[in-house]
Structure formats: C-alpha cells, structure tokens
Amino acid sequence: MRYAMTITCALLAMSGIANASEPAAIQNNPQDTAKPISRTDVTHSNRPNIVYILLDDVGFSDLGSFGSEIHTPNFDRLAAKGLRYNAFHTRAICSPSRAALLTGRNSHSVGMGNLTHVVTGAPGKQGEISTSAATVAEMLRASGYSTFAAGKWHLSPLGKPGSDKAQWPVQRGFDQYFGFIGGMTDQFHPELIIDNTVIAPPQTKGYHFTSDIVDRSIGFIQGAKARHPDQPFFLYFAPGAMHAPHQAPDAFIEKYLPIYTKGWDRIRSERFARQKKIGLIPKDTKLTDRNSDVHAWDTLSADDKKVAVRFQAAYAGFLEHTDAEIGRLLAFLDRANLADNTIIVVMSDNGASPEGEEHGTANLTYSVTNLARKFEPTSELLKHIDDIGTDRSYGNYPRGWATVSNTPFSHYKQSVDEGGLRAPLIVSWPRAIKQTGSVRPQFVDIIDITPTILDVTGTPPPTSYLGVPQKPVEGASIAPTFADAKAPSPRSVQYFELQGQRAIWLDGWKAVSAHTKGAAFEADTWKLYDQRKDFSASTDVAANNPAVLADLERHWMDEAQKYQVLPLEDVTVHNPTFFAATSGKTYRYFEPISLSMDSAPKVTNTSYRITASINRTGAETQGVILATGDRFGGYVLYVKDSLLHFEFNDFGNRTSITSSASIPVGPSKLAYEFHKTGDYTGTGTLSIDGKVVGQGRISMTPALAITFAGTDIGMDIGSPVSEAYAENGTFPFPSDQLGEVSITVE
Structure with missing residues (x-):
C-alpha cells in the first residue's frame, strides 16, 4: 500500500491548481524539508484550503445524512x-486513529498502536508519533500552508516531565494551537492550552468549549488571511464532541426527551430503515442482532427507562449543538469567499462508546479511574437526573444507545468488529466535486485521508524531514473517487489490531479474532464475513470457507510483520503502571500555575506530603493553596476563615479535614501529609508550623488517577473540587502572600 500521486489532470484543471504536482517549496529542497520555506516561494492562490473535522465517538448512524433522527443540518449540508x-x-x-489520520501511516508503524498512555516495550506502542513520520501539518507547512489545530489532541504521552512538549501540536507542525491535550474534558470548564501554555477557562456565563474553538478557528484563519491573503491554510478541528462528558445547553437537550421514550430498539430499527431509504447502505443489508450485553428496551424498569432517555437526550443535544457551532464556521468560510476552494473532511475517530456500561453514568471518571468501583445505581441517578448533560454531570449514556449509534453494525469502540471500526465520512470540495450528494462504496481507511490531501495539493511526502529519514506514506489517495463512482478502492488489504484483538479486510472478505485478556493468542477463534454480499458483517461464514479464512490469517501475519504490530500484547486502557507515582521526587512551585494532567504530580496509591509557605497580611487572607481535579473528583488544600482545610472529593463522596487551630497572621508553614496504610487507603494529617492540627482517615483513593483535570497552584480553575468555595470562582490565594508550594512523593 504505497502512496502515489494519482490525481488526474482533469481534476487538477477543475480545482485550478497551477503546476500542483511540482510545488516550488518542494522543488527547492526535495529531499529534506528541515529548512524554513519562504512564504514567497509558492504561488498559493489556487491551492485548496483544508479543514479536517474529526468528531469523537460518533457512530456510523449518528448524523442525519447517515440515518439519524438527530438534527444535524450543517453536516448534512456538507454531505x-x-x-x-x-x-x-x-x-x-x-489515539491510534488520530495518529493514522495525521500521518497517513498505520498507527503501529508510527508507534501509536494503543492509547498514548499505554506505553510498552513494543516498537508499535511507544505512545507518541515517531519523528520518522511527519504529520500532515508538518508536510503542508513545509509546502507553504498556514496550519492550525483546535480541540482535542490526545497524542502526547502521560508521565513525561512537564517541560517535555515535543509531541504537543506546535512541535508537530501547527503554527497555532488552542484546545486540550488529554483524552476528554469538561465542556463547560475545560482544561485549556494555547500553544504550549495552560490557561484558565473563561468564567463567562454560558461558556461552552465547542463555541470557543469555533471562535478561535475563525480567528486563526482570519488572522492568517489578513497577513497573507493568498496563502492557503490547513485547520485540524477536533472538538471534544461526542466523547463523554456529554454536555450541552439545556435547550438542546430538552427537545429530545419526548423522542427517546421510544427506546433504543425502536430508534435503531427506524435508523436502519432510513439508511436503506436514503441509499446509504445496500437494500439487502441485514440489521445485526442487538449486542448481547444490551437488554431489550421493553424489559427495563420505568426508572431505568427514564434515566436512559435523559442520557440519550444529552447525547443528541450535544451533537446538535456541535452541528450548530460548525455552522458558524461554515458561515464564516462563506462570508470570506473561502468555501468554494476549501476541502472539508468530516469523520469520527471510531464507533460509539460502550464506556457508560449498562445503565449510564453521571460521572465517567468514576469507572475510568477506579477499577474497584461500580457505577451509580439507577436510584442515585434519578436523584440528579436533571443534572445529566449540565456542568454538574460528567455523563456517558448506556451502551444500548451506543448500539443505536453504530447501526447497522455490531459491537462498539475498542472492538475491531464493524461497530468499533466504521464511522461516517463526508468529503466536500465545491470547486472540484460535482457528483454531489452521492454515496461512495469504496473501502477507505483513515490512513487514506492525508495522502488524498497531499495528492490534491501537490505535496509529495518528503524522504527526510528535519534531518530524520521518513517512513513511506502507507495510505493511498481517494481523489479518483471524487469524479468516478466506480473508481477502485485505494487498497485491497488492511489489517487491524487493538489490545490483542485482530482483524483483516482483503478484497471484500473480513476476518475477525476477538481476544480475552490473559488468554493465549493461539487459542483465539476467528470469524469470517463476506462483505461483498454482507455489508453489515452479520453472518459468520468461517465454517464454509476454511481456505479463505486460513489465507486471511496468513495475510494478517504478513501485514503485522510489515507494520511493527508484533509482539502481540493485550495491555488495556486500565493499567495502573501508566498512572503510577514517581517515588522519592519533590515538585516545587514558586508562583501560581496551572498544570495539565500529563505534567501534574502523580500521587496515586502512595504516601505524599504537600507543604506551603505563606505570609498572611490579615485575617481576611484566604484561598486555594493547591487543587488537583474538579467537582467530579480530586483533592484540595485551602485556607478559609483562617482555618486550614483539606478535602478529598471521592467522585462526589467527600472527606474533609479542618484544622482545630487558626492560621496566624504573618509567615507560617502549612502542610498536609497522606500516610498510606493499605492499597488506596490511609491517614491524612494537617499541620501548621509543625504542629498537628487535624487528622482523618481517607478510606479510598482512585486506583488510576484523580480525574482528567490537572493541578493548580494558588487557585482552582475549572469546576471547583470543593463546594465550600464554589461561589468564589477560582478562589485564588493572593500571590504576593503565597511562597513556595511543594509536593513530595515518598
């Protein structure tokens, strides 16, 4: 599967690109794009602008133009x-999908065979994109494009020193970046980064992250065009939607409550019928059986149904809100006369998520960071049902709704079955695509998107970048399909592997091997589907085609050896090793600062000590000394009413320790010490100037991490860890009265 310049002369003429196959920037230095390219080296005026819109956890059927009842007029307009x-x-x-998209290479081939924090000794699981695989931003910037990223990154490994930002967006080819580095964030109180700096989220009433990144994206484009009107741009727009937490303004949620009382079985059947009616799927497609871990809607209790309806309404409202915000971006491109020659690619990074499990959760971090706990019971969810979808919920829906999102396929995200792998894809380019509104049936892989962009922009991938020899681009251009509905698929074979699960597609046949963690890989059973006749992979035909299956297994091994998939490992997302504390280390801070989750000190399942030197000028001086996490889980050391307080927010269950003595005016030294007495449990002790003033038992600490929010020194940005000061905003401790704050991990 080699990259090749496949675009036809006719398509070049349609797009108005002059000499696109030999851009001046690449001619100047064809073997190594390490040297800066002068903005005057390239004639930009006819090269298309590029926008990637990468949605998160959006299933194949979630957009209106893919069969959904959810109102997505702007995505549908692009379709x-x-x-x-x-x-x-x-x-x-x-992470693997994002790495494959941005490099045009297989995820294992570039070192991202699993999530970025799942780092092993295997060459394909290094947790970061190899420097031997330049990103599309690096390649396009070298050929004269302005490059911007807004939204989720999730391609920088956890556990590296905070100063190591080699894998952050601006170090991987983007001129400017605004968003969050990790895997998910609170949409109302996000962890925000501009370029390489953590900033506090706005305190504006009605703030929402998706709205913010649209504003920032418009600003990026407008600023670039103001400076260099003829220079094309590349925008990587990756909202948190629709990854949990599902959060949206109330008006977007309320409208869907009556719709989802039908339940997931009926909604799924309606989407399936609609997909056939609009010609999205073949007429003979079979709807796969309801996933075995989902109960029939009619068997649910009235309370379970009520909660489930609210969860799905929050999901649908979040998606419609995202669509409305995308509409603002599209309207700007129209006003700026940029839309006609802008290629917009809409896609999702995987199928819908089962991470809300059977009943859904109002606090996803409860499960993701705590292996020892179960989700809230329905009775507890009912007490706070109106919070679902608001800033008081970090919610994810029951997996019955994920089954709906993945119609007509089976299984979910984290599976190499169709429900995990398949996602919607829309390509819009008014100047060049004339068969508008059509459906293309070619097998397309996420590694094919960037080669397509390199193709139509006339940007050959470099053999060397910044002095590093480059891996060949492994995807192939789908540009021929823009004008020809019968153009061949860009490839005849594609392997898949995730956490020991294996699959391969070969000329319409697909073989899948599920894997049980800890079992021998040789014992795994393979299934076989003939997708030439069975679009949804509904019927296992392995028993009747043993020779075909054996051939596909051999091909899988060939591909695995070619793209550094081996050795096989079944390391999953939930591995405490990757969140472990670094013993014997002291972290020192001398000014108020906010740290992202990946660079914050890790104190999971270990003894640790927080100390702070302060110099209060009066009894009214108060505020946060150190806060880690948010209202969904974390810990905070703060001063209020002249008393020292420590609170551990155990996913809503709170343990507080308050000093028995007041903090004196003037200089003093405050401390909190956690002494581990057993796995994830211990004793917390407060002291003022070396004197113990409070003590309490911490019955359970998180098994993996506190939450997905970072650590703040001298304030608490985002949603508050403690409700005790929630009305005080970030509750900052006066910086001129706060000295050194340190955390020592024992």
Whole structure:
C-alpha cells in the first residue's frame, strides 16, 4: 500500500491548481524539508484550503445524512454538497486513529498502536508519533500552508516531565494551537492550552468549549488571511464532541426527551430503515442482532427507562449543538469567499462508546479511574437526573444507545468488529466535486485521508524531514473517487489490531479474532464475513470457507510483520503502571500555575506530603493553596476563615479535614501529609508550623488517577473540587502572600 500521486489532470484543471504536482517549496529542497520555506516561494492562490473535522465517538448512524433522527443540518449540508463514504474505517480508539489520520501511516508503524498512555516495550506502542513520520501539518507547512489545530489532541504521552512538549501540536507542525491535550474534558470548564501554555477557562456565563474553538478557528484563519491573503491554510478541528462528558445547553437537550421514550430498539430499527431509504447502505443489508450485553428496551424498569432517555437526550443535544457551532464556521468560510476552494473532511475517530456500561453514568471518571468501583445505581441517578448533560454531570449514556449509534453494525469502540471500526465520512470540495450528494462504496481507511490531501495539493511526502529519514506514506489517495463512482478502492488489504484483538479486510472478505485478556493468542477463534454480499458483517461464514479464512490469517501475519504490530500484547486502557507515582521526587512551585494532567504530580496509591509557605497580611487572607481535579473528583488544600482545610472529593463522596487551630497572621508553614496504610487507603494529617492540627482517615483513593483535570497552584480553575468555595470562582490565594508550594512523593 504505497502512496502515489494519482490525481488526474482533469481534476487538477477543475480545482485550478497551477503546476500542483511540482510545488516550488518542494522543488527547492526535495529531499529534506528541515529548512524554513519562504512564504514567497509558492504561488498559493489556487491551492485548496483544508479543514479536517474529526468528531469523537460518533457512530456510523449518528448524523442525519447517515440515518439519524438527530438534527444535524450543517453536516448534512456538507454531505449534500459533497460525498458520503459508507465503508470508512478507523482504528477503533482515539489515539491510534488520530495518529493514522495525521500521518497517513498505520498507527503501529508510527508507534501509536494503543492509547498514548499505554506505553510498552513494543516498537508499535511507544505512545507518541515517531519523528520518522511527519504529520500532515508538518508536510503542508513545509509546502507553504498556514496550519492550525483546535480541540482535542490526545497524542502526547502521560508521565513525561512537564517541560517535555515535543509531541504537543506546535512541535508537530501547527503554527497555532488552542484546545486540550488529554483524552476528554469538561465542556463547560475545560482544561485549556494555547500553544504550549495552560490557561484558565473563561468564567463567562454560558461558556461552552465547542463555541470557543469555533471562535478561535475563525480567528486563526482570519488572522492568517489578513497577513497573507493568498496563502492557503490547513485547520485540524477536533472538538471534544461526542466523547463523554456529554454536555450541552439545556435547550438542546430538552427537545429530545419526548423522542427517546421510544427506546433504543425502536430508534435503531427506524435508523436502519432510513439508511436503506436514503441509499446509504445496500437494500439487502441485514440489521445485526442487538449486542448481547444490551437488554431489550421493553424489559427495563420505568426508572431505568427514564434515566436512559435523559442520557440519550444529552447525547443528541450535544451533537446538535456541535452541528450548530460548525455552522458558524461554515458561515464564516462563506462570508470570506473561502468555501468554494476549501476541502472539508468530516469523520469520527471510531464507533460509539460502550464506556457508560449498562445503565449510564453521571460521572465517567468514576469507572475510568477506579477499577474497584461500580457505577451509580439507577436510584442515585434519578436523584440528579436533571443534572445529566449540565456542568454538574460528567455523563456517558448506556451502551444500548451506543448500539443505536453504530447501526447497522455490531459491537462498539475498542472492538475491531464493524461497530468499533466504521464511522461516517463526508468529503466536500465545491470547486472540484460535482457528483454531489452521492454515496461512495469504496473501502477507505483513515490512513487514506492525508495522502488524498497531499495528492490534491501537490505535496509529495518528503524522504527526510528535519534531518530524520521518513517512513513511506502507507495510505493511498481517494481523489479518483471524487469524479468516478466506480473508481477502485485505494487498497485491497488492511489489517487491524487493538489490545490483542485482530482483524483483516482483503478484497471484500473480513476476518475477525476477538481476544480475552490473559488468554493465549493461539487459542483465539476467528470469524469470517463476506462483505461483498454482507455489508453489515452479520453472518459468520468461517465454517464454509476454511481456505479463505486460513489465507486471511496468513495475510494478517504478513501485514503485522510489515507494520511493527508484533509482539502481540493485550495491555488495556486500565493499567495502573501508566498512572503510577514517581517515588522519592519533590515538585516545587514558586508562583501560581496551572498544570495539565500529563505534567501534574502523580500521587496515586502512595504516601505524599504537600507543604506551603505563606505570609498572611490579615485575617481576611484566604484561598486555594493547591487543587488537583474538579467537582467530579480530586483533592484540595485551602485556607478559609483562617482555618486550614483539606478535602478529598471521592467522585462526589467527600472527606474533609479542618484544622482545630487558626492560621496566624504573618509567615507560617502549612502542610498536609497522606500516610498510606493499605492499597488506596490511609491517614491524612494537617499541620501548621509543625504542629498537628487535624487528622482523618481517607478510606479510598482512585486506583488510576484523580480525574482528567490537572493541578493548580494558588487557585482552582475549572469546576471547583470543593463546594465550600464554589461561589468564589477560582478562589485564588493572593500571590504576593503565597511562597513556595511543594509536593513530595515518598
């Protein structure tokens, strides 16, 4: 699967690109793009602008133009003016899909065979994109493009020193970046980063992250065009939607409550019928059986149904809100006369998520960071049902709704079955795509998107970048499908692997091997599907085609050896090793600062000590000394009413320790010490100037991490860890009265 310049002369003429196959920037230095390219080296005026819109955890059927009842007029407008692809494949989970998309290479080949924090000794699981695989931003910037990223990154490994930002967006080819580095964030109180700096989220009433990144994206484009009107741009727009937490303004949620009382079985059947009616899927497609871990809607209790309806309404409202915000970006491109020659690619990084498990959760971090706990019971969810979808919920829906999102396929995200791999794909380019509104059936992989962009912009991938020899681009251009509905698929074979699960597609046949963690890989059973006749992979035909299955297994091994998939490992997302504390280390801070989750000190399942030197000028001086996490889980040391307080927020269950003595005016030294007495449990002790003034038992600490929020020194940005000062905003401790704060991990 080699990259090649496949675009036809006719398509070049349609797009108005002059000498696109030999851009001046690449001619100047064809073997190594390490040297800066002068903005005057390239004639930009006819090269298309590029926008990637990468949605998160959006299933194959979630957009209106893919069969959904959810109102997505702006995505549907792009589909009507462009093309939909019904056989688009991802890597079934966030980081590998993003790495494959941005590099045009297989995820294992570039070192991202699992999530970025799942780092092992295997060459394909290094947790970061190899420097031997330049990103599309690096390649396009070298050929004269302005490059911007807004939204989720999730391609920088946890556990590295905070100063190591080699894998952050601006170090991987983007001129400017605004968003969050990790895997998910609170949409109302996000962890925000501009370029390489953590900033506090706005305190504006009605703030929402998606609205913010649209504003920032418009600003990026407008600023670039103001400076260099003829220079094309590349925007990587990756909202948190629709990854949990599902959060949206109330008006977007309320409208969907009556709709979802039908339940997931009926909604799924309606989407399936609609997909056939609009020609998205073949007429003979079979709807796969309801996933075995989902109960029939009619068997649920009235309370379970009520909660489930609210969860799905929050999901639908979040998606419609995202669509409305995308509409603002599209309207700007129209006003700026940029839309006609802008290629917009809409996709999702994997299928819908089962991470809300059976009943859904109002606090996803409860499960993700705590292996020892179960989700809230329905009775508890009912007490706070109106919070679901608001800033008081970090919610994810029951997996019954994920089954709906993945219609007509089976299984979910993190599976190499169709429900994990398949996602919607829309390509819009008004100047060049004329068969608008059509559906393309070609097998397309996420590694094919960037080669397509390199193709139509006339940007050959470099053999060397910044002095590092480059891996060949492994995807292939789908540009021929823009004008020819019968153009061949860009590849005949594609492997898949995730956490020991294996699959391969070969000329319409697909073989899948599920894997049980800890079992021998040789014992795994393979299934076989003939997708030439069975679009949804509904019927296992392995028993009747043993020779075909054996051939596919051999091909899988060949591909695995070629793209550094081996050795096989079944390390999953939930591995405490990757969140472990670094013993014997002291972290010192001398000014108020906010740290992202990946660079914050890790104190999980270990003894640790927080100390702070302060110099209060009066009894009224108060505020946060150190806060880690948010209202969904974390810990905070703060001063209020002249008393020292420590609170551990155990996912809503709170343990507080308050000093028995007041903090004196003037200089003093405050401390909190956690002494571990057993796995994830211990004793917390407060002291003022070396004297113990409070003590309490901490019955359970998180098994992996506190939450997905970072650590703040001298304030608490985002949603508050403690409700005790929630009305005080970030509750900052006066910086001129706060000295050194340190955390020592024992």
